[in-house]
Amino acid sequence: MEIKSVGVVGAGQMGNGIAHVMAVAGYDVLLNDISGEALEKAVATIRKNLDRQVSREKIAAEDRDAAMARIRTTETLTDLGETDLVIEAATEREEVKNKIFETLVPSLKPETILTSNTSSISITRLASKTDRPERFMGFHFMNPVPVMSLVELIRGIATDQETYEACLAVVDKLGKTAASAEDFPAFIVNRILMPMINEACYTLLEGVGNVRSIDEAMKLGANHPMGPLELADFIGLDTCLAIMNVLHDGLGDTKYRPCPLLSKYVEAGWLGRKTKRGFYDYRGDEPVPTR
Numbered sequence: 453m454e455i456k457s458v459g460v461v462g463a464g465q466m467g468n469g470i471a472h473v474m475a476v477a478g479y480d481v482l483l484n485d486i487s488g489e490a491l492e493k494a495v496a497t498i499r500k501n502l503d504r505q506v507s508r509e510k511i512a513a514e515d516r517d518a519a520m521a522r523i524r525t526t527e528t529l530t531d532l533g534e535t536d537l538v539i540e541a542a543t544e545r546e547e548v549k550n551k552i553f554e555t556l557v558p559s560l561k562p563e564t565i566l567t568s569n570t571s572s573i574s575i576t577r578l579a580s581k582t583d584r585p586e587r588f589m590g591f592h593f594m595n596p597v598p599v600m601s602l603v604e605l606i607r608g609i610a611t612d613q614e615t616y617e618a619c620l621a622v623v624d625k626l627g628k629t630a631a632s633a634e635d636f637p638a639f640i641v642n643r644i645l646m647p648m649i650n651e652a653c654y655t656l657l658e659g660v661g662n663v664r665s666i667d668e669a670m671k672l673g674a675n676h677p678m679g680p681l682e683l684a685d686f687i688g689l690d691t692c693l694a695i696m697n698v699l700h701d702g703l704g705d706t707k708y709r710p711c712p713l714l715s716k717y718v719e720a721g722w723l724g725r726k727t728k729r730g731f732y733d734y735r736g737d738e739p740v741p742t743r
């Protein structure tokens with residue numbers, strides 16, 4: 453089956469990036485969120501990021517306009533029933549994702565492929581709660597979606613070859629590269645990346661360094677484009693904590709114990725860039741370290 457239209461659930465930082473790249477690649481996009489405000493913000497962000505790509509001569513102005521024209525929004529989840537591929541990119545909480553699939557499934561076409569952009573949650577378990585485990589898989593983009601070239605593709609135990617190949621063809625059309633990962637907690641990228649971020653939190657908690665010195669050390673000493681705490685703020689501290697909890701619960705090894713300081717920031721509602729405060733305070737002109 454040829455995929456022509458894509459439904460995206462969740463219009464946060466990942467949802468808007470996914471809608472952006474899908475529309476540029478020529479897919480008709482229907483973007484859903486529970487909040488109308490989030491949808492408006494997402495469309496404004498997509499517009500701004502497309503404008504930046506035009507000004508840097510990555511795409512032509514006509515391509516930007518055509519991409520914007522391909523994106524529609526809806527607050528009604530079941531409207532996504534008309535699309536060929538659904539990518540769920542709502543908050544990293546299993547009960548939220550299960551509820552979305554439960555509501556959506558009765559309106560889906562039988563042939564529609566259902567996927568999740570989850571960073572860590574078992575694809576097999578998410579799939580088992582739907583009517584189509586064979587046509588369900590993990591479609592994991594990296595942040596920022598328009599810039600990062602990797603997509604992790606994760607097959608659940610029941611995912612069929614046709615579904616995998618259809619998703620692989622979409623990744624190709626996006627001009628991105630797929631890495632196939634087995635369905636174990638946090639897959640490949642976050643299995644390796646998140647313990648490093650968690651360790652940076654312990655390094656901060658134990659006073660080995662402060663926010664600035666830890667980030668500088670890893671940028672200049674390991675050539676990372678962002679320091680681990682800056683990256684955690686960029687990803688979202690709620691998402692980082694959720695991933696650590698999945699690693700800890702799923703693998704049962706104390707080496708994945710989420711850092712209590714990370715939990716404290718999340719408890720404070722300091723979730724990083726998206727709430728304007730995390731390991732840095734973004735409310736002024738320049739980010740200011742909070743420790």
Ligand SMILES: CC(=O)CC(=O)SCCNC(=O)CCNC(=O)[C@H](O)C(C)(C)COP(=O)(O)OP(=O)(O)OC[C@H]1O[C@@H](n2cnc3c(N)ncnc32)[C@H](O)[C@@H]1OP(=O)(O)O
Pocket residue numbers: 501504505508510570571593594595596597598599600641642645677678683687
């Ligand atoms: C948690 C998970 O489940 C998985 C994950 O995603 S883990 C996170 C993975 N991502 C990373 O590790 C990102 C690490 N950081 C970086 O690679 C870089 O800091 C960065 C690409 C984000 C920014 O790079 P930079 O050099 O500091 O900034 P800047 O020069 O402004 O931008 C570089 C390019 O990215 C583009 N860009 C930056 N942010 C963007 C955004 N949010 N949306 C669209 N484009 C963006 C810029 O337009 C620019 O494009 P060109 O090269 O075409 O001119």
Ligand SMILES: NC(=O)C1=CN([C@@H]2O[C@H](COP(=O)(O)OP(=O)(O)OC[C@H]3O[C@@H](n4cnc5c(N)ncnc54)[C@H](OP(=O)(O)O)[C@@H]3O)[C@@H](O)[C@H]2O)C=CC1
Pocket residue numbers: 461462463464465466467484485486487490540541542543544545548552569570571572592593594595686687688691726
């Ligand atoms: N941040 C990252 O770097 C990456 C994240 N991911 C994954 O992508 C997913 C989304 O993350 P991200 O974009 O960062 O998170 P955000 O918090 O930026 O966005 C999540 C969006 O989903 C909305 N939402 C919550 N519940 C529902 C629902 N029932 N129906 C529709 N929309 C809903 C939220 O609305 P509200 O704010 O009103 O709750 C919010 O707008 C997660 O699974 C995450 O693990 C994957 C790769 C990288």
